[in-house]
Amino acid sequence: MKMLLKYKYSIVWIIIMIGLYFFNNNLGHKAYRITVSNIKEMLLFLPAIFILVGLLDVWVPKETIIKLMGEQSGIKGFVIVLLLATVAAGPLYVAFPIATMLLKKGARLAHILFFLGAWTSTKLPIALYEIASLGLKFTLLHIAISIPAFLLIAFIIEKIVPKDSLNMIHEK
Amino acid sequence: MNNPILYLIILILLTVSFIKDRAKTKKALLKAWKSFTNILPEVLSIMIFVGILLAILSPETISQLIGTQSGLLGVITALLVGSITLIPSFITFPLAATLLKAGAGYAQVAAFVSTLMSVGLITLPVEIKYFNKRTAILRNGFSFIVAILFTIVVWQVMN
Structure with a gap:
């Protein structure tokens, strides 16, 4: 039942x-x-x-994630999550459990939101597919607009939503 | 990354993990199983819903809606259809290329592709479960704005 x-x-x-x-x-x-x-x-x-x-x-110990993409990781942290999203594969809902696992281990919310944004635009396998179907110019425009925009959005949402209010479920 | 390579990597990682620490590996697999069964009901209902939606909203129907000379109305339709539906990327791009050939402008295709990839009304319940209502709605809302921005730029630069 x-x-x-x-x-x-x-x-x-x-x-x-x-x-x-x-x-x-x-x-x-x-x-x-x-x-x-x-x-x-x-x-x-x-x-x-x-x-x-x-x-x-x-x-992966908590300290490693905090060092790589925690509060103090700054620009380096954004570069790391961007690279992580670029080599990723799969639809966006696949990124959710990865994102919450990283959050639980001490990643900064802005970094994780940027990770989700990058996941929707820079994934390498998808970008290659996009170039083949719609052209290089289209794809470069898509990436060039999405990356700065998602970076800005990540900071805005981080300001609005307190991290401890997140559910962050992934195994309950 | 395709599935065989993905599974090969997982298999190697699991083997290394198992050799190093059996208990930890067991814990990892148990966590994986719990996460999977936890999200399966939502994902499954999304899949069935998308199946019904895409059967009704076939590629032919979509190209009729946002095809030749559809103009601003076509852009708006593309933004809305793209925001609601969830189409695997291996279908999205061939479909987008077909739309271009069928006479849709780059702007309509930009609106469709960008919302498909970043805005997901159908997956909203899953996103809320992982994060919370506020974050999920904000992320989708802002992504929608970015999609509009991208569409406008493409319209100016490429049409």
Whole structure:
């Protein structure tokens, strides 16, 4: 019963999908196919990321994270999170557990918010894909505008939101 | 980074970790499993919702909405559609290239791609669970503004 309750939204959406199938066979089948392929992609990605986060969590000491991206890390810290986001892979929701793990270990909130911003624009595999599909000029404009803007946003949100108000769940 | 390389790295790290400290490795895996099962209900419902949404909002429909001569209305539609949906990047870029070929301007494509990557209304519940309501809403709101800014620049420079 507890299990069913946890998955109540999924169950509702599945019922809606079945409804869609009876309303329009084609659409329902298509929705099913897209869902299955998305879930496959997610199942290929998420467990790997969580194992990585788990390993980092137990092996990397708090002091290291504080030194690399804590309150005192300054510009060096921003460069480190930018590099981290650049070599990353996967959709944004993959970045959330990494971000909260780093926050828990003492990373500064502005650095982590910038990390999320960079994740959405400078990831190398994605940027290469973007260049191939939309051109170098487009991609360079995208990065050149996003990076300074997200840096500014990181400072603004840090000013508004106190770090200790964050949930920072990742294993509860 | 593709999946085989990712898993190879994980496997090597796990092996090294296991050799060095079995208890710590077990703890890491337990944490990983807890995090995974903790977020799975949300992620799963998002996946099913996106499946239904994308079935209705097919690439053909999207290119009709933000295709040829769609102008400012096309830009606004692209910003909104991009903010709501969640499309894997291996679909996003071919789709964006197709949109360009189908006659959409760079501005519409910029609006679509930038909001797709940085604004996620569908993933908002997950983001709130990890951070909190205020942070999640602020991050998405500001990212939306950045997407508009990027779209305006592309419109001026590339169209």
